[in-house]
Amino acid sequence: MRRVLLLLLFVALLPLMPVMAHADGAADALAAIGSGNLDQMRQGIADLAASGDPRAVIIIESLNNNTLFENDDNVLFIQNTDGSFVNAATGAAAPGLTADALQQVFADIRARAVINQVLGQLQLFSPDAATRLNAAEALFRSHDVAALPILAKAMAKETDPAVRTRLEQAHAAAVLFFKDAPVDQQLAAVAVLRARGDLDSRALLASLSGQPPEVAAATRAAVETIDRSLQLWGILQNIYYGISLGSVLLLAAAGLAITFGVMGVINMAHGEMVMLGAYTTYVVQQVMHQVAPGWYQANLLFAVPLAFLVSGVVGIAIERSLIRWLYGRPLETLLATWGLSLVLQQAVRSIFSAQNKDVDTPVWMSGDFHLAGLTITLNRLYIIMFAAVVLFALMAALRYTPLGLRMRAVTQNRLMAAAMGIRTPWIDALTFGLGSGVAGIAGVALSQIDNVSPNLGQNYIIDSFLVVVFGGVGNLWGTTVGALTLGVINKFLEPIAGAVLGKIVVLVLVILFIQRRPRGMFPLKGRAAEA
Amino acid sequence: MTSTDTNVSRRKLGKLGVAAATIAALGAVKAASTPARAQAPAVVGKAPIKVGILHSLSGTMAISESTLKDVMLMLIENQNAKGGLMGRKLEPVVVDPASNWPLFAEKARQLLSVDKVAAVFGCWTSVSRKSVLPVFEELNGILFYPVQYEGQECSRNVFYTGAAPNQQAIPAVDYLMNQIGVKRWVLEGTDYVYPRTTNQILEAYLHLKGFKPEDILINYTPFGFSDWQNEVAKIKQFGSAGKKTAVVSTINGDANVPFYKELGNQGIKATDIPVVAFSVGEQELAGLDTKPLVGHMAAWNYFESVRTPENRAFIAEWHKYTKDPKRTTNDPMEAHYIGFNMWLKGVQKAGTTDPDAVIDALIGVTAPNLSGDVSALMPNHHITKPVLIGEIEPNGQFNIVSRTPGLVVAQEWSPYIDATKDLIGDWRAPMSCGAFNVATGKCTGGGKKA
Numbered sequence: 001m002r003r004v005l006l007l008l009l010f011v012a013l014l015p016l017m018p019v020m021a022h023a024d025g026a027a028d029a030l031a032a033i034g035s036g037n038l039d040q041m042r043q044g045i046a047d048l049a050a051s052g053d054p055r056a057v058i059i060i061e062s063l064n065n066n067t068l069f070e071n072d073d074n075v076l077f078i079q080n081t082d083g084s085f086v087n088a089a090t091g092a093a094a095p096g097l098t099a100d101a102l103q104q105v106f107a108d109i110r111a112r113a114v115i116n117q118v119l120g121q122l123q124l125f126s127p128d129a130a131t132r133l134n135a136a137e138a139l140f141r142s143h144d145v146a147a148l149p150i151l152a153k154a155m156a157k158e159t160d161p162a163v164r165t166r167l168e169q170a171h172a173a174a175v176l177f178f179k180d181a182p183v184d185q186q187l188a189a190v191a192v193l194r195a196r197g198d199l200d201s202r203a204l205l206a207s208l209s210g211q212p213p214e215v216a217a218a219t220r221a222a223v224e225t226i227d228r229s230l231q232l233w234g235i236l237q238n239i240y241y242g243i244s245l246g247s248v249l250l251l252a253a254a255g256l257a258i259t260f261g262v263m264g265v266i267n268m269a270h271g272e273m274v275m276l277g278a279y280t281t282y283v284v285q286q287v288m289h290q291v292a293p294g295w296y297q298a299n300l301l302f303a304v305p306l307a308f309l310v311s312g313v314v315g316i317a318i319e320r321s322l323i324r325w326l327y328g329r330p331l332e333t334l335l336a337t338w339g340l341s342l343v344l345q346q347a348v349r350s351i352f353s354a355q356n357k358d359v360d361t362p363v364w365m366s367g368d369f370h371l372a373g374l375t376i377t378l379n380r381l382y383i384i385m386f387a388a389v390v391l392f393a394l395m396a397a398l399r400y401t402p403l404g405l406r407m408r409a410v411t412q413n414r415l416m417a418a419a420m421g422i423r424t425p426w427i428d429a430l431t432f433g434l435g436s437g438v439a440g441i442a443g444v445a446l447s448q449i450d451n452v453s454p455n456l457g458q459n460y461i462i463d464s465f466l467v468v469v470f471g472g473v474g475n476l477w478g479t480t481v482g483a484l485t486l487g488v489i490n491k492f493l494e495p496i497a498g499a500v501l502g503k504i505v506v507l508v509l510v511i512l513f514i515q516r517r518p519r520g521m522f523p524l525k526g527r528a529a530e531a
Numbered sequence: 532m533t534s535t536d537t538n539v540s541r542r543k544l545g546k547l548g549v550a551a552a553t554i555a556a557l558g559a560v561k562a563a564s565t566p567a568r569a570q571a572p573a574v575v576g577k578a579p580i581k582v583g584i585l586h587s588l589s590g591t592m593a594i595s596e597s598t599l600k601d602v603m604l605m606l607i608e609n610q611n612a613k614g615g616l617m618g619r620k621l622e623p624v625v626v627d628p629a630s631n632w633p634l635f636a637e638k639a640r641q642l643l644s645v646d647k648v649a650a651v652f653g654c655w656t657s658v659s660r661k662s663v664l665p666v667f668e669e670l671n672g673i674l675f676y677p678v679q680y681e682g683q684e685c686s687r688n689v690f691y692t693g694a695a696p697n698q699q700a701i702p703a704v705d706y707l708m709n710q711i712g713v714k715r716w717v718l719e720g721t722d723y724v725y726p727r728t729t730n731q732i733l734e735a736y737l738h739l740k741g742f743k744p745e746d747i748l749i750n751y752t753p754f755g756f757s758d759w760q761n762e763v764a765k766i767k768q769f770g771s772a773g774k775k776t777a778v779v780s781t782i783n784g785d786a787n788v789p790f791y792k793e794l795g796n797q798g799i800k801a802t803d804i805p806v807v808a809f810s811v812g813e814q815e816l817a818g819l820d821t822k823p824l825v826g827h828m829a830a831w832n833y834f835e836s837v838r839t840p841e842n843r844a845f846i847a848e849w850h851k852y853t854k855d856p857k858r859t860t861n862d863p864m865e866a867h868y869i870g871f872n873m874w875l876k877g878v879q880k881a882g883t884t885d886p887d888a889v890i891d892a893l894i895g896v897t898a899p900n901l902s903g904d905v906s907a908l909m910p911n912h913h914i915t916k917p918v919l920i921g922e923i924e925p926n927g928q929f930n931i932v933s934r935t936p937g938l939v940v941a942q943e944w945s946p947y948i949d950a951t952k953d954l955i956g957d958w959r960a961p962m963s964c965g966a967f968n969v970a971t972g973k974c975t976g977g978g979k980k981a
Binding site: 038066104106108109110112113116141199200202203204205206207208230234237238241244245248349354355356358360361366367368375377378379380449450451453454455459491494495498499500503 | 588589590591593594597710711722750751752753755756757758760761762764765767768770771772773774785788789792793795796797798801802803805818820825826922924925930932
């Protein structure tokens with residue numbers, strides 16, 4: 001009788017055993033994750049996912065997002081976005097717990113690889129399409145054969161076309177690593193990956209080995225096709241990089257085209273005007289942090305006009321105090337402005353410090369997107385657009401405004417312009433101010449892609465002169481074409497010759513070009529002698 | 532009076548004048564040869580010991596080096612509070628060589644011959660160290676060099692408290708090879724002696740381990756390089772050949788900032804192509820948004836995240852000194868900490884600041900490091916160090932993922948390069964040689980000057 005009762009008890013408890021085993025399994029897995037031993041953590045993550053614990057996804061996601069903590073007794077906690085903590089295993093809130101009492105639990109990259117694999121499977125059925133897309137992508141990268149059944153199930157249920165395509169690619173990736181898959185399925189998988197046609201699928205196809213002969217042939221052909229298309233896209237990508245470098249050069253050189261081109265003044269302090277614009281951006285960001293944090297993402301819009309004003313005013317001051325005594329004496333101007341550039345650098349070092357300053361990139365300018373086979377980084381794209389806007393604004397200012405008219409008159413024939421009643425000294429000052437102001441705007445753009453330090457100007461002064469001389473002194477179109485040409489040539493040479501040699505070759509090419517055409521590509525006609 | 536009287540009085544006047552002038556001249560000479568007592572510090576009767584600090588405070592390397600000047604000032608201040616060295620105050624002499632390599636040599640000469648410092652703590656880039664090396668050897672000075680470097684050097688006048696390649700680069704490559712399973716390598720460096728030599732050693736090492744030349748890509752960029760679009764795209768492409776690829780980065784200075792930003796922009800995650808850097812630490816990450824960089828690695832002998840009581844005390848002291856609770860600590864700072872304590876012990880052991888005596892006394896000196904071990908200064912003028920590999924975390928600190936169980940002795944001459952595989956450095960008498968060839972039994976260079 002007692003035996004029968006015991007047997008009944010055992011049978012009654014039987015359904016609970018998996019749950020209890022799960023609970024134990026989950027507890028063991030959590031202990032392994034918090035153990036501090038990285039090998040155990042990897043195993044713990046896999047075990048936790050397999051345990052079926054309802055909180056498994058939340059805990060693993062928390063580890064992935066760096067919000068998992070543990071206390072001195074190795075109990076795990078998850079930090080919410082508001083800074084409060086909940087017990088990881090139970091979800092119960094832990095009021096009064098602060099980060100000082102806890103240590104953060106970090107996954108290393110091997111653990112993160114396991115997390116990607118595991119989350120991929122767990123998140124395949126999430127209600128959010130973006131999550132499902134990421135899960136499918138993670139499964140594509142991990143090409144885990146064990147995920148085949150779950151992928152098939154997900155594909156059957158999927159309604160979103162983009163996610164469905166990604167699931168098919170993930171399925172194809174897994175099939176190719178499944179040695180016992182039938183040949184026609186493998187061939188179909190190769191075709192799917194070839195259609196995807198990017199670096200990741202090429203990497204995957206190239207890593208396959210030990211396939212049956214027709215599949216191996218199809219894989220090789222697919223890799224070749226992808227390589228050819230990637231090569232074409234590579235050329236377009238290089239052109240994009242060249243244009244982006246060219247736009248940077250254009251911004252830096254446009255101001256110089258005006259001061260050097262219009263006035264014939266060699267301004268070695270031009271780089272420092274750029275540097276002042278970059279520091280203006282830094283100051284604007286610091287001020288907005290304190291005063292108007294809500295508007296912070298728009299800080300560049302405030303920085304641009306301010307940088308123009310700051311550099312412009314400094315430019316006018318330089319012209320009035322230093323340059324105007326040295327017209328017609330280029331060597332003295334060169335020396336004087338070189339000395340001025342050193343003074344400005346040291347002034348900035350004394351006011352701010354010799355260290356680099358951090359200038360943030362606004363959220364809307366960070367990251368990249370894919371356009372067919374091209375990777376377009378957003379910050380560079382905005383800089384290209386900005387350079388175009390600045391160029392056209394400058395041209396419009398020169399052509400359509402009264403000031404621009406007077407500037408052009410003074411450039412073409414100073415004596416005649418003076419005879420017509422134009423106050424040439426004042427126009428000189430304003431021209432110099434305009435050129436410096438444009439340099440200041442360039443500084444705002446450069447602060448996004450280069451380090452902001454007192455030496456920032458030194459990196460761009462030589463390139464600016466190269467562009468202006470190459471493109472034709474005094475001609476904005478010449479400067480544009482010069483900048484874009486130099487940028488593209490530089491970027492095409494870089495993969496072949498390396499960055500250092502590439503720059504040398506460009507310099508030699510420009511020198512040879514100047515030998516043939518000393519006045520540059522598009523020289524201005526009819527320039528009068530300086531005053 | 533008669534002319535005779537005048538003559539006599541003139542002669543007397545002349546004699547008086549000469550006597551007065553002579554006395555005045557003697558007095559002036561005496562005054563000049565005695566040091567001005569009024570300028571001496573509080574410790575009466577003893578001149579201070581001057582310590583030179585030769586770190587770039589401006590230019591492309593200021594991002595890395597200026598914090599080393601600050602830690603030296605803190606260490607000197609703390610030592611003075613404990614009574615100085617041998618009863619004398621320590622006086623720091625700070626110069627700014629401004630990331631200008633020839634200027635490093637000029638400033639070193641100034642420190643040694645004009646300021647007459649007892650020791651110099653300085654340099655970061657190997658090119659700066661190579662520039663000052665002839666000055667230190669000519670003027671018989673002492674340099675404590677705190678930064679990881681490429682080896683292939685063992686000077687009598689330099690004490691290398693940073694890592695040699697077998698204390699940083701080789702273990703990092705081993706970790707990638709064995710633990711991460713990397714099969715394809717990108718060696719990305721700044722174009723000067725340290726990356727070039729380190730990559731030469733690593734290439735030889737990788738060939739030895741069976742990796743083919745087509746699986747190794749080596750690339751150099753100039754100091755301050757900022758347009759990384761092309762280079763990063765090349766890395767991405769090299770990494771898509773189907774084998775696990777990693778980048779071994781010897782990029783130095785502020786070129787690292789746009790490099791890591793571009794990695795983030797082009798979406799290269801550490802789980803795809805991990806980057807292990809040798810010259811990027813907490814200080815270089817301080818100005819970066821490190822969220823896209825999580826998982827990328829650095830190899831050092833110390834991280835701020837090391838959990839020992841010594842390290843906690845050091846960090847607390849550092850925060851108090853800089854009045855900035857967010858100031859980071861890093862490996863070269865720890866190297867200066869160890870080197871400074873070793874120098875103090877060396878001077879006390881020798882009983883004098885005379886360079887020859889101190890150089891001989893320093894061998895065998897031990898000092899604790901901040902990871903709980905005791906570091907020893909070996910006869911090859913290098914110190915023993917543990918090797919740690921850390922992964923970048925979102926807060927800019929490093930999560931330590933690997934640690935050698937004990938301390939590693941430096942191999943200053945690389946065994947993987949034919950020209951140097953038979954060389955050892957040993958500055959103890961009777962060998963007293965920086966480059967002794969064990970195969971031929973001859974001292975091939977850097978022998979002690981008679």
